[in-house]
Amino acid sequence: MKNILIRIRLLVFACLLTGCDISVLDPQSKTADNQAFLISFSFALMMIVLIIVFLLMTRFVWKYRETEHNKNTIPKDIKGNKKLELTWTILPILLLTVLAVPTIAVTYNQSATTPKATTQDDAIHIDVTAQQFFWTFTYGNGKESTNELVIPENKSIVFHLKSTDVIHSFWIPSLGGKTDVLPEKELVYKIDNPKKGTYDGKCAEFCGVNHTKMRFTARVVSEETYQKWLTK
Numbered sequence: 001m002k003n004i005l006i007r008i009r010l011l012v013f014a015c016l017l018t019g020c021d022i023s024v025l026d027p028q029s030k031t032a033d034n035q036a037f038l039i040s041f042s043f044a045l046m047m048i049v050l051i052i053v054f055l056l057m058t059r060f061v062w063k064y065r066e067t068e069h070n071k072n073t074i075p076k077d078i079k080g081n082k083k084l085e086l087t088w089t090i091l092p093i094l095l096l097t098v099l100a101v102p103t104i105a106v107t108y109n110q111s112a113t114t115p116k117a118t119t120q121d122d123a124i125h126i127d128v129t130a131q132q133f134f135w136t137f138t139y140g141n142g143k144e145s146t147n148e149l150v151i152p153e154n155k156s157i158v159f160h161l162k163s164t165d166v167i168h169s170f171w172i173p174s175l176g177g178k179t180d181v182l183p184e185k186e187l188v189y190k191i192d193n194p195k196k197g198t199y200d201g202k203c204a205e206f207c208g209v210n211h212t213k214m215r216f217t218a219r220v221v222s223e224e225t226y227q228k229w230l231t232k
């Protein structure tokens with residue numbers, strides 16, 4: 001009975017999860033594109049391992065099952081097998097290396113604190129202040145906006161994140177992964193080449209009673225519209 005209940009619960013969860021927002025898998029910036037590639041790449045590697053292990057397991061369960069023929073024989077005890085042990089030591093090392101190369105490359109490239117990012121003079125720098133329960137964006141010329149972020153398309157946008165109270169997390173799923181926003185330390189996050197459009201942004205760290213309302217809109221517009229908006 002207990003088992004059936006667990007299965008029903010899993011089924012309900014599976015159905016509910018189909019309603020999830022999967023904008024992470026529909027990237028709208030170069031940053032999000034690279035992150036989605038890492039997700040797909042590691043998922044593909046994982047599936048290859050999973051399928052091979054599953055096939056081998058099925059084969060062994062079938063091959064060494066109890067039959068009329070071997071019913072009363074006890075299999076021989078085997079101790080150590082150099083070839084097998086080397087295989088299952090070297091294979092995971094190889095897999096992890098294959099996974100590490102693109103992961104390190106993408107992570108380094110996306111880090112907003114690399115020399116390239118800090119000296120890139122055409123990057124747009126925006127101060128982001130998180131506060132229970134809203135966001136304030138401050139632009140280079142002193143202009144401020146609340147719960148609405150406006151950025152130009154195809155540029156590098158560097159966000160300087162600060163909080164005035166508790167820990168929040170800055171997240172625009174379509175444009176890139178989340179970053180913590182801390183009260184005591186400024187963190188920097190970079191989004192490269194966003195595509196035109198309007199995207200949802202949110203706080204991704206439970207920060208109090210109205211956490212779910214801590215949302216904002218990210219509008220990616222043309223350079224011209226951006227300049228006009230800045231001076232409005």
Ligand SMILES: [Cu+2]
Nearest residue numbers: 168203207214
């Ligand atoms: Cu928050």
